[in-house]
Amino acid sequence: MRRSGVFPFCLIQVVCAVMLLVGCKPEATQPSSDQQTPAAVPDQTEAKGDMAADTVPEGARRLIAAYPDMDMRYVDNQMVIAGETVPYDDGKPKSFVELLDDCDVEDMFAMPYDTSVTRPDYLSDPGRGRCEALYKAMYGHNASEVAKNLVDVRWFGQTLQFTRINGANKQLEAVERELKSHPEWSKYFAKSSTFYWRKVRGANRLSAHSYGMTIDINVANSDYWQWANPGKGELDKIGYKNRIPLEIVGVFEKHGFIWGGRWYHFDTMHFEYRPELL
Ligand SMILES: [Zn+2]
Incomplete structure (x- = not known):
């Protein structure tokens, strides 16, 4: 019985060897190829993912994340917007002044916006530089294009015009809803203003008010670096001043607005929808 058991075993080995020789080899190797494939695919995917993350700069990633409704992507050192x-x-x-006057998309992120800063460092103006081409692509290239997307927003008894692009009007409405629970603050919001297509005073760049996503609250309780420091220029040392309660600022920031009071060149009435910086 032992011998008869050995013989069939040897016969099977011989048959297998013949099958391999006469052309079963591809079938025999196929399973090992299949086994390699699942291991190889995740490796490649991971590598591509890492490469994509490495080649999209931080600023581009912030913009894409901050404006989910905007058709926006990054390709080869360019933002493609609509x-x-x-x-x-x-x-x-770039010098400090060039960062303001000739600001590309990357430059906008050169100074981090810090929501804990109450005495901004010398020349720290996060968000004051804006790449005009980027905001024009989003909000409009001229006054009439921007105006097409302005909608009414109720604001402490006023009706203001604010852009509906990127849902900025909804965010301003949300700010008003929260601030209304503090009637003692209402004096800060009277006589507010929003859209005005214009250049920054004394400069050749557009004001953020041109895009319809910026509000100035009541000037009567606000401070501006040039008014508080007459005769001083962009590079001079200046004194800081603010009368806006920081709790108000926190409500705006929670809804994607940066505050001009966190700039060395302070503008404490100024709130601008810039969720990419927050
Ligand atoms: Zn302003």
């Missing part, structure tokens, strides 16, 4: 192309990084080293 089909319009805006260069991301012009590669130029």
Whole structure:
């Protein structure tokens, strides 16, 4: 019985060897190929994912995340916004004044916006530089294009015009709802203003008010660096002043608005919808 058991075993080995020789080899190797494939695919996917993350700069990622309703992507050092192309990084080293006057998308993130800053450092103006081409692509290239997207927002008894793009009007309404629970603050919000297509005073760049996503609250309780420091220029040391309660600022920031009071060149009435910086 033992011998008869050995013989069939040897016969099976011989048959298998013959099958391999006459063309079963591809079938025999196929399973090992299949086994390798699942291991290889995740590796490649992971590598591609890492490469994509590495090649999309932090600022571009922040913009894409901050404006989910906007058709926006990053390709080869460019932001593509609703089909319009805006260069991301012009590669130029810039002085402080050039960061304001010739600001590309990358430059907008050069100074981090810190919600705990109450005495901004010398020349720390996070968000004061804006890439005009980027905001024009989002909100409109001229006054009439921006105006097409302005809608009424109720604001402490006023009706203000604010852009509906990126849901900025909804965020301003949410700010008003929260601030209303503090009637003692209402004096800060009277006589507010929003849309006005214009250049920054004394400069050749557009004010953020041009895009319809910026509000100035009551000037009567506000401070502006040039009014408080007459005769001083952009690079001079200046004194800081603010009369706006920081609790008010916190409500705006919670809804995506940066505050001009966190700038060395302070503008404490000024709140601007810039969720990419928060
Ligand atoms: Zn303003």
